[in-house]
Amino acid sequence: MPHFIYPFTHVGNLGKDSIYRPYVPVMVMCPNTGLAQGFMALVDTGADACLMPGGVTRILGNAINTGKSNPNGATGVGATKMPTWKHELIITLMSPDKRGPIWIGKTLEIDCAEQTNLSVLLGTIGFLENFKATFDYANKRLILEFEHPKPAKEEEKK
Amino acid sequence: MRSFKPRRAPHKTPDRKAMPATIQIKPKNPNSRWVALDINNKIISEGNKPETVEAKAKKITDVFFLMFVPKEGVRYFF
DSSP: OOEEEEEOEEESSOSTTOOEEOEEEEEEEOTTTOOEEEEEEEEOTTOSBOEEOHHHHHHTTOOGGGSEEEEEEEEOTTOOEEEEEEEEEEEEEEOTTSSSEEEEOOOEEEEEESOSSSOOEEOTBTTGGGOEEEEETTTTEEEEEOOOOOOHHHHHHO | OOOOOOOOOOOOOHHHHHSOSSEEEOOSSTTOOEEEEOTTSOEEEEESSHHHHHHHHHHHOSOOEEEEOOOTTOOOOO
């Protein structure tokens, strides 16, 4: 099983209260427009699904309102309901050195929020369900392991 | 004639060799909420909206990664 080690990211000045967060480089692609953009996305084990800030859809050539409106919206800490729209997107995980893709996801309807003050969140559905993730907070690194899908011919033989 | 036995190079995992222990991002303006990073994790542009940061970064390079910068001192609960 191939494994990839992603160092944690620290933002701002180093100090006693410094927080290291598990960010990974991803390429988000819109199959309808053919546009793609790289993002540093936060791996969030507490999130049920992936969430994109409003700016992502605009960069990928779609207005936020063009997606399917999610009547249930999204809820976080504080139980405040946030309206979201579902857009068809493909998430590709890049290698730790950001030089090439190592895992390409399926086309999924991913919730996109209107507000831009939000990180790209990688949750269970659409991302974490495909990996064995080890959060090594002591050594400040995230280890992602995954199995390559077997070719169709081998499955037919079995 | 004395035989020469080449020594094997020590094995190194490519991930560990290439990657730093941690990545540090420090925008010039502490109020910037979005930054664009190149493949070496250097900030190439920063601003408050992802679209403006992307437009600035596009002029410098084709391959870059946008990142939301959490405000320093604020506890985030995602």
